[in-house]
Structure formats: C-alpha cells, structure tokens
Amino acid sequence: xxxxxxxxxVVACDIEGHPVxxxxxxxxxxLARFILSRLTDPKFSVSMQNVIAAVAIRDxxxxxxxGYVAIENDHYELLKDLVKNPxxxxxxxxxxxxxxxxxxxxVVNGAEDKKPEA
Numbered sequence: 001x002x003x004x005x006x007x008x009x010v011v012a013c014d015i016e017g018h019p020v021x022x023x024x025x026x027x028x029x030x031l032a033r034f035i036l037s038r039l040t041d042p043k044f045s046v047s048m049q050n051v052i053a054a055v056a057i058r059d060x061x062x063x064x065x066x067g068y069v070a071i072e073n074d075h076y077e078l079l080k081d082l083v084k085n086p087x088x089x090x091x092x093x094x095x096x097x098x099x100x101x102x103x104x105x106x107v108v109n110g111a112e113d114k115k116p117e118a
Contacts, residue, residue, distance in 0.1 A: 002076035002111040003068040006031045007102045015098060031069065032061045034103035041082050041090040053078050068116050076111060083107045 012020040012027035019026045036058065044054040053075040060071045071079065083104055086092065092100055 001115070002071050002073055002113065003115055004031070004071065004076075004111045005068055005106055005116070006064065006066075007106050010099050010102060012096050012099050014095065020096060029099055029103070031103050031106060032064065034100060035061050035069070035079065035107070038079065038082055038086070042087045043078070043082050050078065070115070071111075080108055080111070 009028050009030045012022075012029055014020055021027070039054045039058055044050050056075050057071055057079055060069055060075075064070070091097075
C-alpha cells in the first residue's frame with residue numbers, strides 16, 4: 001500500500017498569478033480532482049487490468065481520510081508513471097499546468113509505504 005499525502009487545495013491562476021475564473025468563479029484544484037482527471041488518460045483503458053486499477057484508484061480517492069490517499073502498490077505505480085508521462089494528447093493544460101506541480105510531486109515523490117500517524 002502507498003499513502004499519498006494530500007496537499008492543500010490550490011486556486012487556479014494564470015502564469016502571472018492572477019486567478020483564473022470559470023463561469024465567474026475561482027477554480028479550486030484538489031489532489032482528488034487532480035487524480036480523478038488523470039484517470040481519463042487512455043493508458044487506463046488499454047486493458048482490463050488497467051480499467052480495474054482506475055476504478056480502484058477512483059474508489060481510494062473517494063474513501064480518502066484526512067491527510068492521505070491509500071492506493072494499492074501496483075495501482076500506485078501505474079498512476080505514478082501516468083502522472084510523470086501522460087499519454088500523447090492527454091497531457092497537462094499548458095495555461096494552468098504550473099498549478100498542478102504540488103499534486104504531481106505529492107503523487108510521484110511524496111508517497112510513503114507506511115500509514116501516516118493520525
């Protein structure tokens with residue numbers, strides 16, 4: 001099992017730091033939203049095993065407790081690889097990708113093998 005720490009939500013801003021508005025509202029990005037958006041990458045639909053992993057990751061995000069998301073090791077490795085190397089055409093939106101760095105780092109470098117203390 002891997003435990004991914006949950007960073008603070010981020011207000012989406014343009015590259016100059018001005019908040020980006022969607023339908024007149026500031027856009028708030030969370031780790032859950034970031035991970036769920038990654039599950040739409042085509043790599044998660046190339047095999048039954050990957051579809052099962054996507055469903056398990058989705059459920060782990062929904063069941064996350066305060067402080068971390070717990071994901072099975074093999075599912076985590078798939079997510080980690082996908083965060084590092086999205087499929088062509090499923091990369092990060094250029095205008096807001098810089099807002100996602102905290103979440104990328106949490107998934108790729110922040111995951112622990114030991115359940116965090118409550």
